[in-house]
Amino acid sequence: MKLSTLQRWISPKRSIQGKIFIAFIVVTLVSIILITVIVYMSMRETITQNAITSVSDSIRQADESLNIMLEEIDRLNTVVVTNKNTVIDTLLSPNEEISYEWFQEQKRMDEFLSSLIDYKAYISRIAVVGLSGKVFFSGGPWLDRTILGTPMMNYMLQNGSKHAYFKQTGVSNAVTIGREIRYNRATIGFVMVDLNYEFIQKTYDVRPTTDSMIYVLDKGNQFIYETRTDSPLTPSYQQIKEINQQFKTDGEAVRRYIDGKEFIVVCRQSDYTGWSTISLVPMDSLLTESVKLRNLLAEVSIIVFVVVLIVSLQVSSRITLNIRKLKSLMMLVKDGNLTLPKNEINSEDETGQLYHVFNGMVEELKDLLEGIRVSEKEKREAELTALQAQIHPHFLYNSLNTIKYLARMNGVPNIEAVSGSLIELMRSVLGNSSEFLTVREELAYVEHYISIMKYRYMKPIRMITEIEDDELLDCRVLKLMLQPMVENAIIHGIGPLEQDGFILIRVYEEGNNLHIDVVDNGKGITEEQREYLLKGTGTNGETSRFSGMGVRNVHERIVRTYGDSYGVHLCSEPGVYTKAEIRLPKLEKSVENNKREVI
Incomplete structure (x- = not known):
């Protein structure tokens, strides 16, 4: 039976099971080969690019770290060459060894130089050398007048008009940064600072592999730093110079063969010193892990292919049966039977x-029919709920109006005034769906609010308005912007006072911007209290009780709407006044932004 089935698969007229099986095998084999090749090449390229990025970043960080040290040393040199009392006068003085005056000069120079390099571990020595033969230094190694006439001194004198860099070799490796000292347009000596070579070695020890090499060359193609290695792959000095020249032409990263070996060459030139940093990374060492990955991918591919082959034999023998079952179920639905066997x-x-998706589609179809019926019912309920929601504000306004009329009938004008102000205030808040109002409307809301608050404190609170131009009253501002400021002025400024208080609201234009100042004659607030108010609460932790918005809320709304150049600024003088300055862009009145809901 199994033999006949296999014969059907390999015959010209193969069954659907055989077609599916062969398709699985071909697709799987091609997919495994393509995926293996793509993954391997991608990983190889990724490793290379990551190495280039890592080396480039490391070189850049090392270069920036060295530049920071060199900039600090250059500043020290500038301090020395511009110091007349201690440096220039000492070099020009006629005092000679060994005299009391000479000892005083030596002590003064030692103290001055020592103070410059204290706590700078990357500086090994700072020295001032006069052409007259005077030598002063702090640090080590020892330095005397034998430096006069040396190649380093000649180099400093020729190149030290600003700053000169010189690599010392021998007993004490160091990079010397020097600058000539001039007086009356004549060179009288030079100052030099030795950068500890160990810091340079630590700074540039950024090799991604153990056999990588790093070289730092100055403008004259002389080595400032080079990796010490016994590897036979180490290039010659001439090859490094050629690589440096190629870098100036080809860019930061190239691949190059050196003595038959492929290297990744990453270069960078310092904008500050002009030094070139060259990193050589052998491709063989870098791609060692990629070879292991290639072998692992090959092994995994063989295992996956064998597994797929076995699974395909089982799956292909069952797929046709399930397809026929699925076809039968579809025919039932076609005939209108939505109840399918589970x-x-x-x-x-x-x-x-596909069966689960089809079964889900049938269930969704039944749910859709049921949902249509339920949605119609919910639609009617939602309409009823919306109608009830509209009734609540009407009931509240009608109740307040009733209280107002009862107060008038019973001769209680204060209750009538409070009720009327509360009606207008709530009408302003609940009846206006726009985010923006005019300045005129904001001032009206504030008047209603003050008329309520003066009964709370049982004393008159005067509101004074100063309008620079009546046209400013029609400018658009954010809704409920002034009320929190006035509330803060009453609660924290005027309320605690025994005498009567007033609130001045000044509206004016400045630089095409709208300014609104809210000033009170209250007890004032301290700097800490101002900071606390801008965090959203009052100085006693009491938040705005009516609007739910504090000073900080108003400030954040303005900044969020118009930008950081606008907002609220508080200033105060304790015991005299407190002023809230509001700065907004001047916006003309827009009809569509001031629509009111008719209640």
Whole structure:
């Protein structure tokens, strides 16, 4: 039976099982080969690019770290060459060894130089050398007048008009940064600072592999730093010079063969010193892990292919049966039967997924029909709920109006005034759906609010308005912007006072911007209290009780709407006044932004 089935698969007229099996094998084989090749090449390229990025970043960081040290040393040199009392006068003085005056000069120079390099571990020595033969230094190694006439001194005198860099070799490796000292347009000596070579070695020890090499060359193609290695791959000095020249032409990163070996060459030139940093990374060492990855991918591919081959034999023998079952179920739905048998197809392959999707579609179809009926019912309920929500504000306004009329009938004008102000204030808040109002409307809301608050404190609170131009009253501002400021002025400024208080609201234009100042004659606030108010609460932790918005809320709304150049600024003088300055862009009145809901 199995032999006949296999014969059907390999015959010219193969069954659908054989076609699926062969398709699985071909697709799987091609996919495994393509994926393996793509993953390997991608990983190889990724490793290379990551190495280039890592080396480039490391070189850049090392270069920036060295530049910071060199900039600090250059500043020290500038301090020395511009110091007349201690440096220039000492070099020009006629005092000679060994005299009291000479000892005083020596002590003064030692103290001055020592103070410059204290706590700078990367500086090994600072020295001032006069052409007259005077030598002063702090640090080590020892330095005397034998430096006069040396190649380093000649180099400093020729190149030290600003700053000169010189690599010392021998007993004490160091990079010397020097600058000539001039007086009356004549060179009288030079100052030099030795950069500890160990810091340069630590700074440039950024090799991604153990056999990588790093070289730092100055403008004259002389080595400032080079990796010490016994590797036979170490290039010659001439090759490094050629690489440096190629870098100036080809860019920062190139691949190059040196003595038959491929290297990644990463270069960078310092904008500050002009030094070139060259990193050579052998490709063989860098791609060692990629070879292991290639072997692992090959092994995994063989295992996956064998597994797929076995699974394909099992899956292909079952797919057609499930397809026929699925076709029968579709014919039932076509005839109008939406009740399907459960768990007819239990496989988890594509056919099983199609069965579950089809079964879900049938269930969704039944749910859709039921949902249409339910949605119609919910629509009617939502309309009723919306109608009830509209009734609540009407009931509240009608109740307040009733209280107002009862107060008038009973001759209680204060209750009538408070009720009327509360009606207008709530009408302003609940009846206006726009985010923006005019300045005129904001001032009206504030008047209603003050008329309520003066009964709370049982004393008159005067509101004074100063309008620079009546046209400013029609400018648009954010809704409920002034009320929190006035509330803060009453609660924290005027309220605690025994005498009567007033609130001045000044509206004016400045630089095409709208300014609104709210000033009170209260007890004032301290700097800490101002900071606390801008965090959203009052100085006693009491928040705005009506609007739910504090000073900080108003400030953040303005900044969020118009930008950081606008907002609220508080200033105060304790015991005299407190002023809230509001700065807004001047916006003309817009009809569509001031629509009111009719209640």
